[in-house]
Amino acid sequence: MAAAARVEQYLNRKGLAFELVPVTPSSRGGLESAVLGAAVDRRQVIRSTALIDLKGVLLVVHPFDSSPDLDAIEALVGRRFQPLTATQAGRLFSDCAPGFLPPFGSAYGIPVVVEQSLYSAARVIMACGSSSRLMVLDGRDFRLALGDAGKGHVTIRHSGDIASGVTLEEVAGKLQKLYRLPPMPALALRILRLTSDSEASAKDLAELIEFDPSLTAQIIRYARSALFNYPGQIQSVQEAVTRVLGFERVAHIALGIASVRAFDIPRSGPLGMDQFWRHSLYCAFVCQRMAPLCDADTSLAYLCGLLHNFGLLLVGHLFPTEFSELNRLRAANPEVSMRTLEQKVFGGGGEREMLTVGHGVIGGILHKLWQMPDEVVKSAGVHQQLDYEGDHKVYVRMVQLANGLLKDKGVGDEFNPDNVDALAAELGLDGARLERLRAEVDEVADDLDSLAQALSS
Secondary structure, eight states: OOSOHHHHHHHHHHTOOOEEEEOOOOTTOHHHHHHHTSSSOGGGBEEEEEEEETTEEEEEEEETTEEEOHHHHHHHHSOOOEEOOHHHHHHHTTTSOTTOOOSOGGGGTOOEEEEGGGGGOSEEEEEOSOSSEEEEEEHHHHHHHTTTOEEEOOEEEOOSOOOOSOOHHHHHHHHHHHSOOOOOOHHHHHHHHHHTOTTOOHHHHHHHHTTSHHHHHHHHHHHHSTTTOOOSOOOSHHHIIIIIIOHHHHHHHHHHHHHHTTOOOOSOSTTSHHHHHHHHHHHHHHHHHHGGGGTOOHHHHHHHHHHTTHHHHHHHHHOHHHHHHHHHHHHHOTTSOHHHHHHHHHOSSSGGGGGGGOHHHHHHHHHHHTTOOHHHHHHHHHTTOTTOOSTTHHHHHHHHHHHHHHHTTTOSSOOSOOOHHHHHHHTTOOHHHHHHHHHHHHHHHHHHHHHHHHHHO
16 A cells, blocks of 8 residues: 555645655554665654544644643633544545544644644655555645645654563662562462462362452452353352362452552552453453363463453552553543553653653563562563563563554553554464454453443452
8 A cells, every 4th residue: 555545645646755665564563663664764654643622623644753732732722622533534534544643634624733843844754544554745735735735733742662672680670779669468479389289279268368358259249240150159268269269269369359459549540440340350351261272271371361460550659640640631632642641641750751662661670579479570561562572471461462453442541552463473373363352352341341340440
């Protein structure tokens, strides 16, 4: 595919020349991967973000390493916008690949606002609607192409490059030296030790959980949920273990609930505790369903999905002010990756710069310090790295694929596109199996939502 048809027609009508640069295909998908895979200077790259309010759609054109500033846009045009969903964008930009919106709103009947600093650029690189090409215009032609656009200082610039060349051990050392990391709660530690005891019984697990009335109620509620359709009554944790859930599932959900108590973060927002539990339960369910198809351990896959995002909890617990800003940026910029947003919030220099490695790495460090299973450590630590090759790759890929599938359901903290088919192919899953997984999620969505609400309250 060359440029989108409407883009080419628009530029040809204006008599403007352009160059197309091929992009190396990436399993990660999206504009960010395209830029990383192309031989271009990312400082010359721009991106387009579609916003909407009750009066209609606005296209904001801004530097690649930036995000729209909704407050500044409101001050400029007198309207309060929110990001367009992927489905809405797909309808408006029907000849464009998802995530590759061109800046030429006039070609689609959409008004445009351009970050004013771009008008001094000598050369500009942008999406042109194709996932296999980027477009290059010289500064003069770019200004002519957007001659009818509004302009202003309407973006928040991101800071620097993501920290590179930093080892896991270095980040772990700095975290432990600079900050007081929360210890694993005593009950969670006792549950974890019990799971490694081959002689432990359902009675032992039930007695341990029943020391905590709140945890007891949550486990019983989980066993009674429509997820399992148990026809009888469940009155105790031991009945939940022996009749419905099994030893390992009860141990793992109890471990997750008890571990979360180490953190104090707000409930609201896309990164708050409400959405954390929703994302974790959905991801755990999908990983559990995938595991038998991938020759993986079902209970371990469930635990990897359940605990993979603990890094966000640690970030929120240690840095409440920055977490609040990250939460706000996530809501305003759903098409931008979490790594980019974390870079913006923590990339200003100083001792916290190491946190630009991402919440995944931070969570992996915490799990390692808490002596979680290696598969859980790795799934948390590298789930943001879609090109990961290494130990326990099958568990990492299951978490990544589960997150990719859940994006379409509006579940999770990432909504920039993934190449779900490529991730599935690595696990040996075909299109029919993916559709069945999607259908299974739909079947239990109401029950998972109810459980998530109960766990976060």
